[in-house]
Amino acid sequence: MASQVTFIGAGNMAGAIIGGMIDSGYLRDAITATSPSDEMLAPMREKYGIHTATDNAAAVAEADVVVLAVKPQIMQDVCAGMRDAIQARKPLIVSVAAGLPAETLEAWLGGELAVVRCMPNTPSLVGAGAAGLYANAKVSDTQRDLATELLEAAGLVEWVDDEGLLEAVTAVSGSAPAYFFLMFEAMEEAGVSLGLPADTARRLAMQTAFGAARMAMDSDKTPGELKRNVMSPGGTTERAISHLEDAGMRRIVAEAMDACAARAREMADELGKH
Numbered sequence: 001m002a003s004q005v006t007f008i009g010a011g012n013m014a015g016a017i018i019g020g021m022i023d024s025g026y027l028r029d030a031i032t033a034t035s036p037s038d039e040m041l042a043p044m045r046e047k048y049g050i051h052t053a054t055d056n057a058a059a060v061a062e063a064d065v066v067v068l069a070v071k072p073q074i075m076q077d078v079c080a081g082m083r084d085a086i087q088a089r090k091p092l093i094v095s096v097a098a099g100l101p102a103e104t105l106e107a108w109l110g111g112e113l114a115v116v117r118c119m120p121n122t123p124s125l126v127g128a129g130a131a132g133l134y135a136n137a138k139v140s141d142t143q144r145d146l147a148t149e150l151l152e153a154a155g156l157v158e159w160v161d162d163e164g165l166l167e168a169v170t171a172v173s174g175s176a177p178a179y180f181f182l183m184f185e186a187m188e189e190a191g192v193s194l195g196l197p198a199d200t201a202r203r204l205a206m207q208t209a210f211g212a213a214r215m216a217m218d219s220d221k222t223p224g225e226l227k228r229n230v231m232s233p234g235g236t237t238e239r240a241i242s243h244l245e246d247a248g249m250r251r252i253v254a255e256a257m258d259a260c261a262a263r264a265r266e267m268a269d270e271l272g273k274h
C-alpha cells in the first residue's frame with residue numbers, strides 16, 4: 001500500500017514534487033495538499049486528481065509523510081497549528097524550506113521526530129531538479145528510501161551526511177539555476193551586439209546549454225576534456241576561453257558561491273532560533 005503523503009503548502013515546490021510523483025505512477029489517492037484558501041487547491045485537484053484540504057491539522061492526522069512546503073518565514077506558526085496532530089501520529093517530516101535546521105523544525109513540531117531536510121531547485125518544475133537531502137538520526141532506512149522516492153520523482157537526489165553541507169548544496173544547485181539564467185541573459189545581449197535578433201540569440205544560447213549539459217552527463221570524459229575538444233589550437237574557442245580565464249571567471253564563480261553559502265548560514269542563524 002502506498003504511504004499517505006500530505007503536503008503543507010500547495011505552491012511551486014509542492015506542485016513540482018506532486019507532478020513528478022503522479023508522472024512516476026504514485027497513487028493519487030495517497031496524496032493530499034493543503035493551503036489556506038481553496039483558490040490554490042482547485043487547480044491541484046483538477047490537474048492531479050489528489051485530495052486537498054484547508055485544515056493542516058486534520059490533513060496530517062493519517063499521514064505517513066508530511067512535506068513542509070511553505071515559506072520559511074511562516075513555518076513556525078504553521079508548525080504550531082499542527083503540533084498536536086503531528087505528535088499523535090509521528091509521521092516522517094520532509095522539509096523543503098530554505099535555511100530552517102532540522103532541529104528547529106523538530107522542536108517547533110513538539111520534538112522526537114524523524115526529519116529529512118531537502119534543498120531542491122526550480123527545475124524540479126520540469127522534472128529536471130537537483131536536490132540535496134539530509135536525514136536526522138531518527139530517520140529509518142525505510143523512511144530514507146521513501147524520501148528518495150518522493151524527491152527523485154522531481155529529478156536528481158544526493159544525500160549529505162552533515163546538515164551544514166546543505167549550504168554548499170544551496171550554492172551548487174539550489175540557487176544555481178539563476179547563475180545559468182544570468183549567463184543566458186549575458187549571451188543574448190552579446191549576441192545582439194554581434195548583430196543577431198534577440199530571440200535567435202536566446203534560442204541558440206539555451207539549446208547550447210542544454211546540449212552541453214546533456215553531453216557532459218552522458219559522457220565518460222570530464223568537463224575539462226570536453227572543453228578542450230571544442231578548442232581547436234589557434235581557433236575561436238581558445239580565444240574566448242583565454243579571455244574568460246584571464247578575466248577571472250573561476251574566481252568570480254567561487255566568490256559568488258561562497259557568498260551564497262554564507263547567506264544560507266546567516267538565514268539558518270536568523271530563522272533557526274527557537
Ligand SMILES: NC(=O)C1=CN([C@@H]2O[C@H](COP(=O)(O)OP(=O)(O)OC[C@H]3O[C@@H](n4cnc5c(N)ncnc54)[C@H](OP(=O)(O)O)[C@@H]3O)[C@@H](O)[C@H]2O)C=CC1
Nearest residue numbers: 008009010011012013034035069070071072096097098120
Ligand atoms: N523557489 C525556489 O527556488 C526554492 C524554494 N524552496 C523552498 O520551498 C518552500 C516553498 O517555496 P515555493 O513553493 O517557491 O513558495 P510558494 O509561495 O509558491 O508556495 C507556498 C505555499 O504555501 C501556502 N501557504 C501559506 N500559508 C499556509 C498555511 N498556513 N498552510 C498551508 N499552506 C500555506 C501558500 O498559499 P498562499 O499563496 O495562498 O499564501 C502557497 O501555496 C519555501 O520554504 C522555500 O524556501 C527551496 C529551494 C528552492
Ligand SMILES: O=C(O)[C@@H]1CCC=N1
Nearest residue numbers: 098121170174175176
Ligand atoms: O534564494 C533563495 O533564498 C532560495 C533558496 C534557494 C533558491 N531560492
